[in-house]
Amino acid sequence: AIPTKQSSPPRVLLSNLFPSGEYPVGEEVEYRDENLSRTTDEEKRHLDRMNNDFLQEYRQAAEIHRQVRQYAAQNIKPGQSLTEIAEGIEDSVRALSGHPGLEEGDNIKGGIAFPTGVNLDHIAAHYSPNAGNKTILTKDNVMKVDFGVHINGRIVDSAFTMSFDPMYDNLLEAVREGTNAGIKEAGIDVRMGDIGAVIQETMESYEVEIRGETFPVKCIRNLNGHDIRQWQIHGGKSVPIVKGTDNTKMEEGEVFAIETFGSTGNGYVRDDLECSHYAKRVDAPVVPLRVTSASKLLNVINKNFGTLPFCRRYLDRLGQEKYLLGLNNLVSNGIVDAYPPLVDKKGSYTAQFEHTILLRPTVKEVISRGDDY
Numbered sequence: 001a002i003p004t005k006q007s008s009p010p011r012v013l014l015s016n017l018f019p020s021g022e023y024p025v026g027e028e029v030e031y032r033d034e035n036l037s038r039t040t041d042e043e044k045r046h047l048d049r050m051n052n053d054f055l056q057e058y059r060q061a062a063e064i065h066r067q068v069r070q071y072a073a074q075n076i077k078p079g080q081s082l083t084e085i086a087e088g089i090e091d092s093v094r095a096l097s098g099h100p101g102l103e104e105g106d107n108i109k110g111g112i113a114f115p116t117g118v119n120l121d122h123i124a125a126h127y128s129p130n131a132g133n134k135t136i137l138t139k140d141n142v143m144k145v146d147f148g149v150h151i152n153g154r155i156v157d158s159a160f161t162m163s164f165d166p167m168y169d170n171l172l173e174a175v176r177e178g179t180n181a182g183i184k185e186a187g188i189d190v191r192m193g194d195i196g197a198v199i200q201e202t203m204e205s206y207e208v209e210i211r212g213e214t215f216p217v218k219c220i221r222n223l224n225g226h227d228i229r230q231w232q233i234h235g236g237k238s239v240p241i242v243k244g245t246d247n248t249k250m251e252e253g254e255v256f257a258i259e260t261f262g263s264t265g266n267g268y269v270r271d272d273l274e275c276s277h278y279a280k281r282v283d284a285p286v287v288p289l290r291v292t293s294a295s296k297l298l299n300v301i302n303k304n305f306g307t308l309p310f311c312r313r314y315l316d317r318l319g320q321e322k323y324l325l326g327l328n329n330l331v332s333n334g335i336v337d338a339y340p341p342l343v344d345k346k347g348s349y350t351a352q353f354e355h356t357i358l359l360r361p362t363v364k365e366v367i368s369r370g371d372d373y
């Protein structure tokens with residue numbers, strides 16, 4: 001018989017739990033004053049109804065994200081390795097989406113949207129363990145879990161921070177409130193610089209005491225939210241998390257990842273450590289590849305990921321071997337971008353919360369909102 005509720009760990013295909021094909025609506029927020037009429041505007045409601053396939057694909061990806069992250073948050077414990085934590089999340093996403101991603105093209109239909117980030121302490125983003133990584137989670141870590149789910153290229157990008165010592169609570173609270181302030185301010189015709197200002201105002205009103213030393217919470221000024229397009233995790237627009245003069249506006253129909261980062265360090269990140277995250281450029285040039293392994297690898301990337309980001313473990317899982325020379329050749333030819341880990345200063349602690357929002361014609365839908373965050 002078909003199960004009627006999700007298992008622990010999550011392995012029940014989500015479409016079996018929603019046979020009608022109607023997935024849960026995210027948090028709907030009315031636009032602010034100058035756009036308030038949109039809620040009842042008949043033409044806008046018609047436009048909304050036209051997008052039902054898009055909305056159902058997005059809501060399915062979001063429900064998968066919620067079910068997977070809620071199990072992860074309850075079951076990740078100190079003593080587990082970053083590899084088993086990341087793979088546990090990935091196994092669940094593949095099961096709920098019904099896309100194990102081992103047949104060519106399967107991951108293109110749905111499943112994992114980008115590598116599972118498990119970012120410890122001063123490492124803010126883009127860290128996923130490569131093969132052989134022995135790192136173990138400890139009770140003193142502040143871990144940012146950042147993973148993506150997609151259905152037909154509709155990407156849900158959402159992240160949360162876990163810690164096991166209450167002394168970090170103010171840091172996590174500062175960032176959770178910063179992200180919520182950014183979500184509240186976001187909307188059609190809203191300027192990016194204004195969003196950055198309210199995020200910074202909110203986040204930097206906090207301080208955190210760690211082992212006897214008090215730190216003001218700083219926004220990481222060179223990290224940003226971003227727009228999301230079908231198959232494209234970053235469409236070109238950035239959402240700053242500090243005040244600035246960016247007058248670029250958000251537009252109707254756009255999708256944004258609203259993500260903020262707080263730090264007890266410099267409030268600034270740089271590239272460091274071994275790279276795990278890569279993605280083929282949307283505008284990749286077609287160049288003759290002299291390195292044979294590079295062209296073979298490019299075929300594997302095109303067939304299994306397209307322009308979705310991937311990590312070395314996903315190549316291992318597809319049976320690829322000795323691909324580093326080829327991968328680096330694709331990077332140097334401008335075909336693939338490398339996204340190395342982004343780190344603040346050693347000894348500092350960083351936190352992140354992230355949601356994906358849809359600027360629908362009638363309302364702002366915080367598609368990845370759950371009762372967890």
Ligand SMILES: O=S(=O)(c1cccs1)N(Cc1ccc(F)cc1)Cc1ncn[nH]1
Pocket residue numbers: 114115117125126146157223224225226233234237238239257259277278279309310339
């Ligand atoms: O830092 S970003 O490159 C960026 C921020 C603003 C403009 S581009 N990045 C996009 C991305 C890059 C590679 C990935 F594998 C996944 C996502 C933000 C992000 N990383 C994780 N979640 N969200």
Ligand SMILES: [Mn+2]
Pocket residue numbers: 098099100101106109
């Ligand atoms: Mn499939």
Ligand SMILES: [Mn+2]
Pocket residue numbers: 146147157158159259354
């Ligand atoms: Mn993310």
Ligand SMILES: [Mn+2]
Pocket residue numbers: 157225226257259354
């Ligand atoms: Mn993001």
